[in-house]
Amino acid sequence: MDAFVVAALYHFAQLPDYEALREPLHAACERAGVRGSLLLASEGINGTIAGTRDGIDAVLAHLRADARFAALEHKESFAPQIPFGRLKIKLKKEIVTMGVPGVDPAKLVGTYVEPGEWNALLQNPDVLVVDTRNEYEVKVGSFRNAVSPHTRSFREFPDYVRRELHGQEQRPIAMFCTGGIRCEKATAYLREQGFEQVYHLRGGILKYLEQVPENESLWDGECYVFDERVAVGHGLRLGSTGRCEACGEPLSPQEQASPEHEPGIHCPHCIAQLTPERRTMLELRRAQQLAARKPVKVPD
DSSP states (O other): OOSSSEEEEEOOOTTTTTTHHHHOOOOOOHHHEEEEEEEEEEEEEEEEEOOHHHHHHHHHEEEEEGGTTTTOOEEEESSSOOSSSSSEEEEESSOOOOOOOOTTTTTTTOEOOOHHHHHHHHTTSSEEEEEEHHHHTTTTTTTOOOOOOOOSSSSGHHHIIEEEEOTHHHHHHHHOOOHHHHHHHHHHHHHHOOSSSEEETTTHHHHHHHHHHGOOOEEOOOOOOOSSSSSEOOOGOOOOOOEEEOOOEEEEEHHHTTOOOOOOOOOOOTTOOOOOHHHHHHHHHHHHHHHHHHOOHHHH
């Protein structure tokens, strides 16, 4: 069994004192030996952390001790090593950046659809199913019959709605994302724009891949995740997708095996932009990363 727990979490809540929450949360993570990346904003918390079973439980208990996080839900998967090099807790204006003031999923949101009921929407020709993730994530995997907005960042989603969905306010629209946070904000935005039948996948793709049997699944490919695992598949098993450490682009097994891929230096997507100066910089960074990378052992 994999030794480390990976917990993806988010929660929308009014946090006027969010800046003051950072240091106590950082201290709780440090005491528990937990690494990962968390964002705090006045609208809530978002991120992924990893550690031992006891460590993750301790951090979640710390968060839920605050009444505003009492209903916080998280999704778990497992890994043989901690898929984060360090702990980062950042203060942001938004925990998922749409750039539209006033969108509040705590007040207005779409209708949740449980993973076991999601296939019915995918197979309904009257329902428009929209993948709210970015193009580099969609190319790793998505649901059959889903439409990609072809965005480079979530900030572009409102433009997609104005450009492609205007006039379809009466049509049923179902949306999904990795863990649920982006489609919560996306459904809130659509509701504010006058869309009436708006649905979203509870727990996101991760919960679907965890709960829906592979032989019943309508998911194709793998699910991109924002840690060193890069992607997971059905049952949240580690996927085969890699990532170019030079440009960040996801890499299929074929691209990883390509002669145009040199780990840490270039891949088929960025080799054309590689200059001698950039190669020197990347080789230095690669050497520094290899020297700093130390395996984490499970406590006895």
